[in-house]
Amino acid sequence: MKKYIISWIVVKIALLGVFSFFVFSEFQSSNFAQVAKSPTPEIVDDKINRPTSNPFEGDLSRYDKENRADNLQIERVMNLLQISEGKTVADIGAGGGWFSAIASKRVGEKGKIYAVDINKNAIKYINERKEKEKLTNIVAVLGKTDDPLLDKNSIDAILILNTYHEIAEPIIYLKKLKQSLKKGALVGIIDREGNGDDHGIDSKTLIKEADKAGFILKQQYDFVEESMDYFLIFEVKKDK
Secondary structure: OHHHHHHHHHHHHHHHHHHHHHHHHHHHHHHHHHHHHOOOHHHHHHOOOOOOOOOOOOOHHHHOOOOHHHHHOHHHHHHHOOOOOOOEEEEEOOOOOHHHHHHHHHHOOOOEEEEEEOOHHHHHHHHHHHHHOOOOOEEEEEOEOOEOOOOOOOEEEEEEEOOHHHOOOHHHHHHHHHHHEEEEEEEEEEEOOOEOOOOOEOHHHHHHHHHHOOEEEEEEEOOOOOOOOEEEEEEEOOOO
16 A cells, blocks of 8 residues: 555656646746747837838839930939949839839949839839840839848949838838948938928938947938928948
8 A cells, every 4th residue: 555655646746747847948938939039129129110012013114204314314313322333233222123224324334223012013013124126234123111132342432212211111221222232332312391191201301310230321402393391311420
């Protein structure tokens, strides 16, 4: 009888140990999952607290209208961004590829244009345009809302045309863009004054956000028309 009681106690202790092990393992896994999912302080701090506009999903051919290039003075824009033969350029928020097609001819066969958009229909449209117009140096990129998905140290110049106000988390996005830039690369942003959700963004707000992302304003112009109010050129801040 004594042996039976001792054996029963041993079994009970063993079962209790197994149970404790699984409970502890589950607790550790739960805590690890919570830690892994928690955003870093930097990402939380980079999130904006202002409205943004819904990305355009309408007729992509609307931007291919007569005199748009003249109204925006797009050749002058490319000159100021130092876009020339052989350069690699990113067109952020490319839409139907209007600027990509123009820049494609400027950089020539030795250059490359990355037409980035988050709209799958836009990517399809750009690829069809690329084939139709024989623009072999254009690469359509389906980006993410917080990441353009461009290779590091690959881009000479960027143009964000009438799109910045649609970027949901612009500081995070600009930091990703910064990683893709070659040394001395320039970032141009053309937009109009607004409050974020009216398809425009206050230029002072934009400059502050760019500063937080690690950029410094190099030049500012107001010669662009076509319902646009300003053309800002940024470069990466130099290390102190």
